[in-house]
Structures are given as C-alpha cells and as structure tokens.
Amino acid sequence: MADMHLLYLVVPLAPLAGSLLAGLFGKAIGRTGAHIVTILGVAVALAASIVIFQDVRAGNVFNGPLYVWATSGGLTFEVGFLIDSLTVMMMLVVTFVSLMVHLYTIGYMHEDPGYQRFFSYISLFTFSMLMLVMSNNFLQLFFGWEAVGLVSYLLIGFWYTRPTAIYANMKAFLVNRVGDFGFLLGIGLVAAYAGSLNYAEVFAKSGELASTTMTGTGWSLITAICICLFIGAMGKSAQVPLHVWLPDSMEGPTPISALIHAATMVTAGIFMVARMSPLFELSDAALSFVLVIGATTALFMGFLGIVQNDVKRVVAYSTLSQLGYMTVALGVSAYSAAVFHLMTHAFFKALLFLGAGSVIMGMHHDQDMRNMGGLWRYMPVTWLTSLVGSLALIGFPFLSGFYSKDSIIEAVHASHIPGSGYALACVMAGVFVTAFYSFRMYFLVFHGKERFGHDHHDHHGDHDDEEPSDDHHHGLAPGQKPHESPWVVTVPLVLLAIPSVAIGFMTIEPMLFGGWFEKVIHIDHTAHPALEELAHEFHGASAMALHGFTTLPFILAMSGVAVAWFFYMVRPDIPAAIQKAFFPIYSLLDNKYFFDRFNEIFFAGGARLLGKGLWKAGDQGLIDGVAINGSARLVGWIAQLSKLFQTGHIYQYAFSMIIGVFIFLTYWFNRG
Secondary structure: OHHHHHHHHHHHHHHHHHHHHHHHOHHHHHHHHHHHHHHHHHHHHHHHHHHHHHHHHOOOOEEEEEEEEEEEOOEEEEEEEEEOHHHHHHHHHHHHHHHHHHHHHHHHOOOOOOHHHHHHHHHHHHHHHHHHHHEOEHHHHHHHHHHHHHHHHHHHOOOOOOHHHHHHHHHHHHHHHHHHHHHHHHHHHHHHHHOOOEHHHHHHOHHHHHOOEOOOOOOEHHHHHHHHHHHHHHHHOOOOOOOOHHHHHHHOOHHHHHHHHHOOOHHHHHHHHHHOHHHHOOOHHHHHHHHHHHHHHHHHHHHHHHOOOEHHHHHHHHHHHHHHHHHHHHHOOOHHHHHHHHHHHHHHHHHHHHHHHHHHHHOOOOOEHHHOOOHHHOOHHHHHHHHHHHHHHHOOOOOHHHHHHHHHHHHHHHOOOOOHHHHHHHHHHHHHHHHHHHHHHHHHHHOOOOOOOOOOOOOEOEOOOOOOOOOOOOOOOOOOOOOOOOHHHHHHHHHHHHHHHHHHHHHHHHHHHOOOOOOOOOOOOOOOOHHHHHHHHOOOHHHHHHHHOOOHHHHHHHHHHHHHHHHHHHOOHHHHHHHHHOHHHHHHHHOHHHHHHHHHHHHHHHHHHHHHHHHHHHHHHHHHHHHHHHHHHHHHHHHHHHHOOOOOOHHHHHHHHHHHHHHHHHHHHHHO
16 A cells, blocks of 8 residues: 555655656757656656546545644644546546647647747646645645636746737736635635534535624625635636636647646636535535536637637637536536536537647638638548547547537436526537537638638637747748648647547446445435436446437537538538627627626726825825824924024023923922
C-alpha cells in the first residue's frame, strides 16, 4: 500500500516537475526539451492514473492526510488525498485529454516564440486540476480551485501584446473572483458550523447541518452552504450570469481553449457539486436553484451559438450549453449522469476544439467560417474527426454523447423537483438548437462552395485572428489551397475520436446503473427518484441506442441538422432574410443579451463612479483637504496668532507676563 501512496503523489507531481523544468530552464533545454519533459510528465501521470484506476476497481480506496499545514483551535489545515471511483475517473479524463493537448501543441505552436512558456503553463494547469480532483478537504479543493483560475489567466492572456487578450484574461479573473467569493463563504460556513474542513467529517455531520438555522436570519444552514458553494461553481463552470468570461477565453491559443473547455476548469464546478452530493441532497431549494440556472444556461447560451461566425466561438458556446446540461442533471439529483456527461463531453469537445484549431492552421489563421467551405477535400482527417465530434455533440445514437445527454433528458423528465418542467422544456429545445448550430458550422466549414483564396469583404469574426503578430498574413492568398495538418495534430484528433465514439457505450451501465459511484455519490432515492426510474427502464446500451432512433430528442436533433443543411447548403439566402426580418432578435443575440454591456455600465461604471466618489471625497476632501492641507492650514493659523504676540518690544513681553501672573494667581486663589 505504501507503493500506492507514492503513486498517488506521482500523479500531480509529474506534471508539476515538467512545468518547472520547462518554465525555469526553458532556454537551457530548448524547445524540444521543453515539450519532451512536459509530455513525459503528463504521460507518467496518465500511466500512474491507469494503475490507480485498476487498484480502485479491485476495491481499494484511500482517504487520508499527507501533510498537516497548520492547526488552529479544533480546525486542521492539511494536504490530503481522497482516491475513489469519482476521483480516478476525473484523473483519467484530465491526464488523457491533457496529453492529447500537449502532443497537439507541438504542431500548433511550433512557430511561437513563447513555446517553452506555453508548455510550462499547460503542465501547471494539469497539476492544478489534479490537486483539485484528488483533494479530501475544502482547503486543498480551494487551492486547486484558485490555481486553475490563476493559470487560466496566464493562458488566456498568453499573447500579452494583444489588448483583446489582456482584456479577456482580466475579465475571466474578475468574474471568477465573484463566484469564488460565494465559494469562500460556503467553505467558511462549513468550517464555522461543522468544525472541520475534511469531507468525510463534514458529510458525517450533514444531518446536524440540515436541522440547523443560521443565527439571526432563520435561513436553513444547509441551503445557504449549498447555494454559496454553487455560486463558486457558477463562476468556474460558466453558468448564467457568470458565463461572460468563457467566450472571451478564445483569445488564448486553441490548445488551451480545448484544455479549459474540455477537461479542466469548467468541469471543476460540476465535479465539486457531485462530490458534495451528501450536502445538496438535503436541500430541495438549493437543487431547484441549480436546476433553473442550468436549464437557462443550456438553452439560452445555445441560441448565441447560432449567430457566431468565428469557428472557435461556436464551439465555445456549445461548451456553455453542455455545461448547462450537466448542471441540470445535478439539479435533479442525477449526479452520476452529470459526471458521465462531463466525461463523454471532455473527449468530443476536446476533439471539436482541436479540429477547429486544425482548420485554422489549414486556413492560415483565418477563423471566419464565411471564408471557408469545401475543406473536406483538402483536410480529410480533420473533416472525418470533426464529423464524429459533431455527431457526438448532438447526441446521435451509439455515440458517446447520446448516452450521457439522453440520460440527462430522461432524468429531468422523471424528476419532481420544482423547476423540472421548465428545465425539460429548455433541454428539449436545446437538442434542436445544438444540432442546428453544430451542423451550421460543419456545413459552412467542410461543405458547399469554396470561399477562400480570394479577397473577402470585411469580416473576421468577433475578435482578432490567432497569431499574436499583426503583420502576419492571415487567410489564404488568391490561388492558395488549404492543407491537412501535420501528424502531431491529426494523431490526437484520431485518438480523441475513438472515445468520442465508444466510451459512452462501454461505460454507461457501470457508471449510471452499476455500483461504480455507489459509495461516492449519495442520493435520497425516496425524495429524488429520477435516476432510479431510469434504471428500471434501462435494458442495455445497445437497446437504449436502438430505442433512441424512435425518440423525440432524435427527431429534434435530425430536424436541426436538416434545417442547417437546407439553410446553408440549399438556400443560403434564407438566413439573411430571417436576420433582416427579425433584426431586433438578431441584435439581442449578436450582443449576447447585452450582459457585457450591462456589466460595463452597472458594475464597471458603478465601480468607476464609486472610485471617483472616493477620490473626490476621500482622497481630495478628507486626506488632502483635511489631513494634509487642513493640518498645514491649522499650523499656519496658529503661527499667525503667535505672530501677534511676537513683536520684539520688551514692554509688551513684560505686560504679557504681568497679565499671565495675574490670571494664574486669580485661578489659584479661587481654587483655594
């Protein structure tokens, strides 16, 4: 068992070692050395995770401290690991996707001057996420939580000479601080009322927490804790209204877009709520809040994907929508379905992002889909793998996305939690919307007439192109043709396409209806029977997929594909006419529901007004006016008064002394 403990340490520390070597000694080891040490570190972490996975399958789990950092009163702050079925699933997903991203980066970033720095950052990102998922206490969870936020700030602003990148990483950092404030409040309530930060100890006191009301408010303590923790998840997992940072994170290089959106950071909130299932199960109010927020995100963020022309931003909005689906599953107590969708989504979303990056490379860093078309002839591997990823995303039967997405929809249908009717309408409508924008992107990029290699009217998506230098040529010159990406790009695409097809079929039974999460995720099946009802209707993965061809979600998905094909392949004039006819709605979507504008006016404008008020009243009025200039004026007044008595005439001084003695004697005798 001691060997296994050492192996637990290897998983997060191997990527950390690679990150430190590439970051501190990047110039010494060179570009090749930087990618070798970081890829080796993540590969070692993946290999160790596979061994630990086999050990957990054999029934061995671990929950214990590794290092006690401090003790204050009865509260212990420590570094510790919780290795169970939920942890090892996350470890495998994080390390595998991260390894694919590392390999892909060799081809994608080969000309970038920050090559070594980028490899250092993505390995550090992997370390941070592993520390988060392996933690057995709230302190270490918070450390990993903040670490992924910090590294995402560095990666989104990787091209720090571009103002848009700096704006995007600052936006991500500030929005996540809003969510993290709620998260910290939740952890503070846990520490104050449970007297511990250790998961097992807190969960053991969950019944006591559920029967407690907060002093002076009458609020249910468990509801307050769960909502505060979920506010943290809203920031990290980009739920409305704290979603605004995620589309702008596209300012970072494509490999990090894949890592942030697929296996790390955005999945942290989903993982955390699933881990906290013993607490969330005790508050229907908190679950209902989670459900409504998730349903709103799933549908309304999907609408925004319809009007995007930047290939990466379409995939980014699909991430927001799919995170909404995961959150909906959490809200109906189908935690295992949420985590199952987290896993399947990690593979096909990483595939779609890396496929988009391959297209961008082939198009010489042009990201506007209106400048593409017909790429399937020139980029066959990218085309086929992107088709697989798109089919998985829309939930085509037998592909991985079908099993997880359909399970969530069925769980919502079986739920009785307040808000489940609204959520069902949102997720069903979201099926059509997802299929429409996904295949709009697919058809515009890979099929139809070729729209590249000649002068285009002025449209380049919603932000600057991928390259950091403004003088670099973007897009294909007249007569140029796209080209397939090198093998270091296409091999990760193929390796990600395999689980995008097969992982759902292979794992749905143990993860949802078997005992894989039996002692890890806790559900009150009497109060929340959704998942149990699904289990009664499940008759095997093949039967589920065959039945899927006859269901309403399949009809909606295929309708979305058909409408996208008709609009963009047969009658491309129709979308333009619809845009003109419904311009107010288009403007609302194009401006992203004016969330950014509202934040700029209300929060940023309010902060500026507050700052100006504090400057005027505090700095100029109180500090400069009273404390500094006021004290100087007071000294001046005293000096002017003193000056009246400092004339230089002896008779005036003698007279003043006599008057002073007279006053003193009068006072003395009066006291006597």
